[in-house]
Amino acid sequence: MLRILGKIQRIGIVTEPLPKIDEPALEEVGAQIKAKIGEMFSGSLAIRQVDAGSCNGCELEIHALNNPYYGIERFGVHFVASPRHADMLLVTGPVSRHMEAALRRTYDATPEPKLVIAVGECGANGGEFGVSYASCGAVSNVIPVDAVIRGCPPTPLDLMRGILQAVGELPALK
Amino acid sequence: MTADWLTAFLGRLTTREIQAQEEPAAGLAPAHLLTVQADDWGQFAHEAKNWDCRWVAAWGEDSGDDLIANACFEKDGTYLVARTHVKRATPILPSHTPYFLAADRPERHMQDMFGIAFMDHPDPRRWTRHRAWKESEYPLRKNFPAAGNPLAQTPPNDNYRFLFAHGSGVYEIPVGPVHAGIIEPGHFRFQAVGETVLNLEERLGYVHKGIEKIAEGRDAKGLARLAGRVSGDSTVAHAWAACMAMEKAAGIEVPPRALALRAIMAERERVANHLGDIGAICNDVSFAFAFYQFGRLREVWQRVSRETFGHRFMMDRIVPGGVLSDLDDQASGSMQKQMVSLKKELDGLYNIIDDLPSLEDRLDTTGHLSPETAKAFGALGYVGRASGIPYDVRKDAPYAPYDRLSVEVPVFQDGDVAARVKVRAEEILASFKLIETLIEYLPPGSVRADWKPAPAGAEGLGFTEGFRGEILAYVRFGENGQIARYFPRDTSWLTWPTLEKLIRDNIVPDFPVCNKSVNGSYSGHDL
Numbered sequence: 182m183l184r185i186l187g188k189i190q191r192i193g194i195v196t197e198p199l200p201k202i203d204e205p206a207l208e209e210v211g212a213q214i215k216a217k218i219g220e221m222f223s224g225s226l227a228i229r230q231v232d233a234g235s236c237n238g239c240e241l242e243i244h245a246l247n248n249p250y251y252g253i254e255r256f257g258v259h260f261v262a263s264p265r266h267a268d269m270l271l272v273t274g275p276v277s278r279h280m281e282a283a284l285r286r287t288y289d290a291t292p293e294p295k296l297v298i299a300v301g302e303c304g305a306n307g308g309e310f311g312v313s314y315a316s317c318g319a320v321s322n323v324i325p326v327d328a329v330i331r332g333c334p335p336t337p338l339d340l341m342r343g344i345l346q347a348v349g350e351l352p353a354l355k
Numbered sequence: 356m357t358a359d360w361l362t363a364f365l366g367r368l369t370t371r372e373i374q375a376q377e378e379p380a381a382g383l384a385p386a387h388l389l390t391v392q393a394d395d396w397g398q399f400a401h402e403a404k405n406w407d408c409r410w411v412a413a414w415g416e417d418s419g420d421d422l423i424a425n426a427c428f429e430k431d432g433t434y435l436v437a438r439t440h441v442k443r444a445t446p447i448l449p450s451h452t453p454y455f456l457a458a459d460r461p462e463r464h465m466q467d468m469f470g471i472a473f474m475d476h477p478d479p480r481r482w483t484r485h486r487a488w489k490e491s492e493y494p495l496r497k498n499f500p501a502a503g504n505p506l507a508q509t510p511p512n513d514n515y516r517f518l519f520a521h522g523s524g525v526y527e528i529p530v531g532p533v534h535a536g537i538i539e540p541g542h543f544r545f546q547a548v549g550e551t552v553l554n555l556e557e558r559l560g561y562v563h564k565g566i567e568k569i570a571e572g573r574d575a576k577g578l579a580r581l582a583g584r585v586s587g588d589s590t591v592a593h594a595w596a597a598c599m600a601m602e603k604a605a606g607i608e609v610p611p612r613a614l615a616l617r618a619i620m621a622e623r624e625r626v627a628n629h630l631g632d633i634g635a636i637c638n639d640v641s642f643a644f645a646f647y648q649f650g651r652l653r654e655v656w657q658r659v660s661r662e663t664f665g666h667r668f669m670m671d672r673i674v675p676g677g678v679l680s681d682l683d684d685q686a687s688g689s690m691q692k693q694m695v696s697l698k699k700e701l702d703g704l705y706n707i708i709d710d711l712p713s714l715e716d717r718l719d720t721t722g723h724l725s726p727e728t729a730k731a732f733g734a735l736g737y738v739g740r741a742s743g744i745p746y747d748v749r750k751d752a753p754y755a756p757y758d759r760l761s762v763e764v765p766v767f768q769d770g771d772v773a774a775r776v777k778v779r780a781e782e783i784l785a786s787f788k789l790i791e792t793l794i795e796y797l798p799p800g801s802v803r804a805d806w807k808p809a810p811a812g813a814e815g816l817g818f819t820e821g822f823r824g825e826i827l828a829y830v831r832f833g834e835n836g837q838i839a840r841y842f843p844r845d846t847s848w849l850t851w852p853t854l855e856k857l858i859r860d861n862i863v864p865d866f867p868v869c870n871k872s873v874n875g876s877y878s879g880h881d882l
Contacts (some may be wrong), residue, residue, distance in 0.1 A: 228648035230537045234562045236878045238587025238668060241631070243537050245657075248650035262535035275880075277564045280540055283532045309584050314488055314503020315565030317600065319827035336667060 211256040214345045218257040226258045229267035235274030235283045238334040239301040245337045264291040273308040274316040275303040288324040299326045302333045358433040361614030364406050382604040386434035389572045393439045397449025410455035414842035415469040417497045422446045432752040450476040457733040468495040476712035483560045485512035501568050520546035532561045539877035552860040563881040570841035575675040578838050585843045586879030591624040592821030594673040596828035605809035611798040613677030614756045619793050620669045622786040625822040629779040634707045639868035640717035677803030687794045694787050718773040722869035724857040736824025740766050741774035748820040772872040808836025845879030
């Protein structure tokens with residue numbers, strides 16, 4: 182223990198101050214998300230991400246939302262492990278037919294009121310994969326979708342904007 | 356140039372009365388093509404095993420009256436494609452799996468997609484096929500329409516016969532296909548006693564989206580786009596392999612500047628993924644500090660990729676004949692500058708993670724894969740290299756521009772999670788050196804050769820080294836420059852099965868970190 186503390190003291194804080202990023206919209210979008218989530222969801226929005234057949238590109242960018250640059254938790258958004266804890270499903274991919282039943286069950290397991298966002302070109306319209314023997318195409322072909330975030334994959338800022346838009350367009354729940 | 360072992364091997368086949376004929380196949384070169392009698396298919400693999408060949412991949416093709424089976428082998432950096440024909444009416448072949456563990460799932464995939472039955476295969480269960488298509492249908496046969504005949508709703512995959520463990524105190528943990536994190540879907544079935552994993556069985560195929568089938572009928576550009584989405588984190592490596600295969604088939608010479616730019620992108624892709632994964636591995640043992648630090652570095656790295664190549668993953672930047680856009684001095688300058696500062700930061704971070712008792716406690720000896728097991732499965736990339744297998748296409752079967760570069764390949768023998776982290780850490784620094792050299796000696800000239808459609812029937816084979824390891828792409832052209840067959844083999848086909856072995860006798864809570872240290876691609880595997 183002493184050794185670790187000594188080490189930490191010797192090394193100090195290596196986290197550098199974040200360089201200014203060329204996306205001034207980030208803070209603005211974040212503040213709007215935070216205000217909206219405060220109003221609609223008592224301060225915190227729980228998201229369950231579901232990969233229903235993506236190439237993993239969208240997942241990597243959704244992961245990036247949690248890196249220190251975006252730190253989406255500071256705006257009241259966090260990712261949860263179960264649909265039963267979720268306010269929102271963030272669904273990627275063309276829905277592969279092999280994931281169809283699992284996606285329906287995940288949707289059913291998410292309590293009302295729930296929001297569904299289809300992410301990426303594939304989620305929006307099947308993207309490069311379209312509809313085939315193996316792919317159902319757009320997420321909306323399988324479960325009801327409230328909003329769509331385009332891009333292949335959408336950048337973290339696109340994702341933030343899309344989440345804001347989906348929350349912003351909600352009618353007041355109370 | 357024929358490798359010495361191949362001449363001797365062909366001699367041996369003759370002695371054993373195995374009929375194998377070497378055929379010319381310009382698009383496959385430097386790989387060699389052998390046609391083998393269907394009856395001898397299994398014995399051929401047996402001899403290849405005795406000759407210490409590595410089993411690389413298998414794929415089928417529909418050629419009308421016949422179905423074609425291909426299997427690729429490698430030894431000392433020389434590749435060999437074995438090919439056989441079976442009658443469509445009686446598509447039965449001996450299996451390679453009794454000799455090569457790596458052939459297990461690829462042969463089951465072929466069985467599901469083409470209806471080729473491997474008679475002495477030890478595992479008759481389906482692999483890629485769940486329930487999206489009918490029992491009598493084989494999607495990769497030409498008469499199966501890409502649209503298929505889907506039911507209104509696909510039934511869940513609830514009829515798979517998992518292995519079953521008996522015994523007092525043995526219990527099962529089913530996980531997935533929807534996992535608890537931001538991760539691709541698949542199913543894992545554990546049998547455990549207390550906290551100890553007795554057995555793990557993987558059930559993949561959930562993200563099968565028909566990549567091989569919908570490739571058919573595309574033009575070269577369209578195939579490059581599709582290949583870039585076989586596995587999103589390896590978009591550069593897969594697009595490059597597919598373009599390499601198409602360029603060989605069409606006989607197109609890619610300008611040296613384009614090749615250098617492709618290599619810069621491929622190394623940038625490796626660095627981005629290793630940065631993210633080292634952070635994620637540390638996060639899986641609750642060392643959040645490293646997770647955030649490496650996540651931060653990955654982000655700044657991706658931003659420079661966007662500045663220089665126009666996309667955070669460099670998706671769709673590799674096109675048939677070359678690359679999409681050139682690199683100017685300013686962009687290469689910002690890359691160089693970033694590597695200098697990143698190198699300094701990484702030295703500091705490596706010192707911390709190298710010397711942390713709690714990390715050592717969780718990562719050392721965890722998820723041990725012995726060199727023997729790694730070899731038996733044909734493991735490559737960081738999984739193989741952490742278990743003493745140095746194979747790297749860039750070094751051992753070099754393609755331009757790597758044939759003129761010196762590629763450092765870190766190799767360890769420990770075979771644990773810590774070793775897989777070490778390989779990745781060292782590969783980042785090795786990639787920095789490669790990028791430095793590539794920028795310094797960037798050849799002048801154009802970045803794209805004009806595309807000319809390949810003649811009908813022309814075939815091509817491409818190999819690249821992705822961040823996970825060797826990637827293979829096979830392409831055959833049909834009429835009018837359209838793709839008749841595309842088969843991409845991601846490294847994950849070879850590393851997924853090793854996870855089932857390396858997790859044994861570990862505790863269930865160490866599964867996430869073991870899994871992340873292998874980081875198989877679901878999409879690249881399920882196709």
